[in-house]
Amino acid sequence: MSVLMTMRVTGDPTAIEKLAADNGALFQGVLADATGRGLISHHFYGSGTEVLVVDEWPDEATCQAFFEHSGPQIQQMMEQAGVTAEPKPEFWRHLEVGDDVG
Numbered sequence: 001m002s003v004l005m006t007m008r009v010t011g012d013p014t015a016i017e018k019l020a021a022d023n024g025a026l027f028q029g030v031l032a033d034a035t036g037r038g039l040i041s042h043h044f045y046g047s048g049t050e051v052l053v054v055d056e057w058p059d060e061a062t063c064q065a066f067f068e069h070s071g072p073q074i075q076q077m078m079e080q081a082g083v084t085a086e087p088k089p090e091f092w093r094h095l096e097v098g099d100d101v102g
Helices: 013-022 024-036 060-080
Strands: 003-010 041-046 050-057 090-093
Touching: 003 060, 013 024, 013 041, 013 050, 024 060, 050 060
Parallel strands: none
Antiparallel strands: 003 050, 003 090, 041 050
């Protein structure tokens, strides 16, 4: 059963969008590495002063292995976007309660 990984950081969502527009190769390189390591889906979301990353991975161990390998690149992206606190991923498992939609 796959897991969701969420990572919430204080930062400017507009800065993330600008960084992606200005340095798309960095984002695409990390995404290609993640996909090659098992990433199922990936999304950035923003509010006024926060950025939320939501990924789906086959399992927690696969995601952790990706972070161990690509941590320096991810840290570089976060620093360039003005994020100063160390992001801490959280893992969520699907609950079978019979009301899924989509």
